[in-house]
Amino acid sequence: MAAQVETDVAIIGAGPVGLFAVFECGMLRMKCVVIDALEAVGGQCSALYPEKPIYDIPAHPSIAGGELVAALEKQAEPFGATYLLGRRVEGLAKDGEAILLTTSAGDTVRCKAVIIAAGAGAFGPNRPPLEGLPGYEASGAVRYMVTRREEFRGKRVVIAGGGDSAVDWALSLKDIAAKVTVVHRRPKFRAAPESAAQLDAAAQRGEIELAIPYQLHGLKGDGSTLESVVLATLKGEEMAVPADHLLAFFGLSMDLGPIAEWGLGLERSHIAVEPSTCATNIDGVHAIGDIATYPGKLKLILQGFSEAAMAAHAIHPRVFPGEALHFEYSTSKGVPAA
Structure with missing residues (x-):
């Protein structure tokens, strides 16, 4: 009213x-x-x-x-x-x-x-141009924010982006997710220097996997449930990373x-x-x-x-x-x- x-x-x-x-x-x-x-x-x-x-x-x-x-x-x-x-x-x-x-x-x-x-x-979020994206968004397999960390406990999570949100959530989720993979097109991150240093240290300890220099290329699954995220280099080299969730932080x-x-x-x-x-x-x-x-x-x-x-x-x-x-x-x- x-x-x-x-x-x-x-x-x-x-x-x-x-x-x-x-x-x-x-x-x-x-x-x-x-x-x-x-x-x-x-x-x-x-x-x-x-x-x-x-x-x-x-x-x-x-x-x-x-x-x-x-x-x-x-x-x-x-x-x-x-x-x-x-x-x-x-x-x-x-x-x-x-x-x-x-x-x-x-x-x-x-x-x-x-x-x-x-x-x-x-x-609103900047969405990656991926085929079949709306179906995975609707199921929550692809997200642009995190409201409850517990939803990712024991899950395989791919995080795309090079800013503070991507780095901070990678560091936050590494302790509860089964696996965290961070995708970025270049080695240098735009996050706060201390956070970027923590990310590098976590990667060296094997707590986080860094996929560099890769970009998002595709999604594999049944259109709702995600099986893997396909990554590609600028040279066209591809690899599929098993995943339950994709978190895209592109601002x-x-x-x-x-x-x-x-x-x-x-x-x-x-x-x-x-x-x-x-x-x-x-x-x-x-x-x-x-x-x-x-x-x-x-x-x-x-x-x-x-x-x-x-x-x-x-x-x-x-x-x-x-x-x-x-x-x-x-x-x-x-x-x-x-």
Whole structure:
């Protein structure tokens, strides 16, 4: 059923940065509505790597993506945000001083400010051009993400790709899978140097097999159950690797969707913002996290968290015009009542 909502701030994107924006707005007594195309909060952390460890969250030497999202949900919970999930924002229009958002589910959200925390927009995996791929995707034999490591216990797993996801999951699954084979077209990986070094060490110990320089060439099986993955070199040399699963990590294809039609200042599919306020070229609209760009921008979750705080403070005068905002540390002010 379509919702008609009036609120202070509409947050587009329910990933980690969007969830933290709920907290930051709540600390300034601003009510929020959060809209996301996915059916659950967490963005890429939940959809792509809920069990994958993240190492650059302050005070957490290591925390799984799903655990981080759960903690951010709990942190935002006291502020009673409304979540409109499983729909995407289609339209943005000004209504006097207010902003009107419309969604694919027919919702209308009237707010005083908007925070776009949409990551890099809608995303989907880059699929390898292999014959019969849809049937193996449907059965789960070919996947582009790992949600539960236990599903691969005792299985033969082929991992294709040369970035962080491929290397990290190879290292993570080697202890539970019957066999892990990593396919890459060249010896040098694009992963973090320490992770690449661990992969080399695991290969030398026989814990992981490296198929280099090979690329994916075909799938063998009955169209649903996978028997082997066919690899080939650029010279046409082929070999078949017995496998129960193929994990293909070739990155994500990004699509800003309707956001690209709103008249925002775009730079290479990112939204240009003013660094100190994260304000866009549309009055009352701010962008934070991976979708925002400015000189010196770092694509780190912790930078997105900082941007959430800056945007919330910049928005406060729109929600409470004429009211002075006296900054206080959370240790002294506590969490305001919802």
